[in-house]
Amino acid sequence: MEFQSFLGFDRAVFEWIERTFFDRGISAVLTPVMAFITHLGDSGIFWIALAICLVIFKKTRKYGLILTVGLAFMLLLNDIILKPLIARPRPFDIAQWKDWFVYPEIISRPSGFSFPSGHTSCSFASATALTATKKKSVYILAxxxxxxxxxxxxxLHVHYCTDVLFGAVAGVIYGLAAICAVALITRLVSKYASKKA
Structure with a gap:
């Protein structure tokens, strides 16, 4: 996939971040906060832990299953299929942008390809899955x-803006697919159970 047409936009976003946060000295406080937030998405650990907690309790089990299915869709389609297929290099692997990598002592350089953002896809898939709860406070926070x-x-310059934007859209699709899949499976199981009874 050719990304040359997006590089101008991606670079403009990086430059806006530099002007807005780094040139004004805000980064001294903000960078550790961003590192903490980004680590919440490492390997989907926060969302996996949430899914486990929801599955444990009968009242929330359905939502835990939806969240789990959404994460499975994301892993299969995003990380196993799309990333290797598209194979976009990370920003810090582009020669003219290597010096833009922010605070390597706070966040280690992630491996793998850049497009689409796995952290973002995973997070938006999970947030979309949680709309099934119909509790606005829950999914708005998510x-x-x-x-x-x-x-x-x-x-943190580990993804381009377009990686994140596409990752968000993909995540919403994974989450919606999970809601539909669990609803379909639930109907089929109920139908089979009623026939057996």
Whole structure:
């Protein structure tokens, strides 16, 4: 996939971050915060832990299953299929941008390809899955965290803005697919159980 047409936009976003946060000295406080937020998305650990907690309790088990299916879709389609297929290098692997990598002592350089952002896809898939709870406070907080994790990836220069934007869209699709899949499976199981009875 050719990304040359997006590089101007991606670079403009990086330059805006430099002007807004680094040139004004805000980064001294903000960078550790962004590192903490980005680590919440490492390997989907926060969302996996949440899914486990939801599955444990009968009242929330359905939502835990939806979240688990959304994460499985994300792993298969995003990380196993799309990333190797598209094979976009990370920003710090582009020669003219190598010096832009922020604070390597705070966050180690991630391995693998850049597009789409796995942290972002995972987070938006999870937030979308949580809309099944129909509790606005729950999914609004989830989407807010997903957006912060996505922004942290750009801020720390480990992803391009377009990686994150596409990752968010893909994540929403994975989450919606999970809701539909679990609803379909639930209907089929109920139908089979009623026939057997």
């Amino acid at each position: 989407f807010a965290l997903a957006a912060l994790i996505g922004f942290s990836r750009i801020y």
